[in-house]
Amino acid sequence: MHFTWERLTRSVYRCRLPFCDVTIGLIRGATGALLVDSGTTLAEAAAIAADVAELAQCQVTCIVLTHKHFDHVLGSSLFAGAEVYCAPDVIEYLSSATAQIRDDAVRHGANAAEIDRAIAALRRPQHAIYDAMIDLGDRSVTIAHLGRGHTGSDLVVIVPPADDEDGRVVVFTGDLVEESADPALDADSDVAAWPATLDRVLAAGGTDAIYVPGHGKVVDAEFVRRQRDWLSRKAGSAPG
Numbered sequence: 001m002h003f004t005w006e007r008l009t010r011s012v013y014r015c016r017l018p019f020c021d022v023t024i025g026l027i028r029g030a031t032g033a034l035l036v037d038s039g040t041t042l043a044e045a046a047a048i049a050a051d052v053a054e055l056a057q058c059q060v061t062c063i064v065l066t067h068k069h070f071d072h073v074l075g076s077s078l079f080a081g082a083e084v085y086c087a088p089d090v091i092e093y094l095s096s097a098t099a100q101i102r103d104d105a106v107r108h109g110a111n112a113a114e115i116d117r118a119i120a121a122l123r124r125p126q127h128a129i130y131d132a133m134i135d136l137g138d139r140s141v142t143i144a145h146l147g148r149g150h151t152g153s154d155l156v157v158i159v160p161p162a163d164d165e166d167g168r169v170v171v172f173t174g175d176l177v178e179e180s181a182d183p184a185l186d187a188d189s190d191v192a193a194w195p196a197t198l199d200r201v202l203a204a205g206g207t208d209a210i211y212v213p214g215h216g217k218v219v220d221a222e223f224v225r226r227q228r229d230w231l232s233r234k235a236g237s238a239p240g
């Protein structure tokens with residue numbers, strides 16, 4: 001194993017990549033393996049692919065990119081056999097804003113040569129979606145855009161237990177929730193809309209779900225509520 005994977009339920013795993021502490025999710029289904037986000041470099045992605053082969057006993061068949069930031073998307077090209085799902089404007093960003101993606105990655109400490117390799121390898125994701133269901137044979141995983149927040153088009157991945165499992169629902173929130181730092185706000189964020197988006201995330205997952213932030217430790221619904229309140233206060237104090 002290259003990374004440390006937490007087993008959240010019998011068939012759902014996550015790891016926190018050492019670089020940027022970004023979450024990678026893995027759902028091991030009867031007919032395939034779904035990855036949530038893909039890391040920053042092809043080297044990271046190759047290590048993830050090797051770990052998945054060991055954990056899931058199969059290749060990655062689908063990838064969901066929760067949003068457009070470099071640490072979530074740039075590893076995706078390594079998974080040549082996988083169908084990639086993301087919001088339409090992530091596809092647009094990957095094709096038109098590679099200079100910005102490169103700047104962001106290098107500013108956060110990524111190796112420039114590795115970023116250039118990942119950008120050169122980028123392939124256009126096959127599925128431009130806001131909402132989708134992915135059938136993994138023993139359950140359907142829901143992908144949903146529940147409103148603006150960290151970016152204009154964040155997606156969450158809602159994973160029910162497999163048909164023969166009693167486990168809990170797992171919700172991968174992308175950067176709509178962060179545990180290891182305050183939520184990251186930038187020019188694309190919509191702080192006014194974000195609290196209501198988190199209300200919809202909580203409604204979709206329910207009180208007992210396991211919530212997996214884009215960065216940081218796994219949290220519960222109460223943590224998500226507190227982050228919603230923090231963002232509400234932030235929105236209330238924002239100028240204009």
Ligand SMILES: [Zn+2]
Nearest residue numbers: 067069150175
């Ligand atoms: Zn982000």
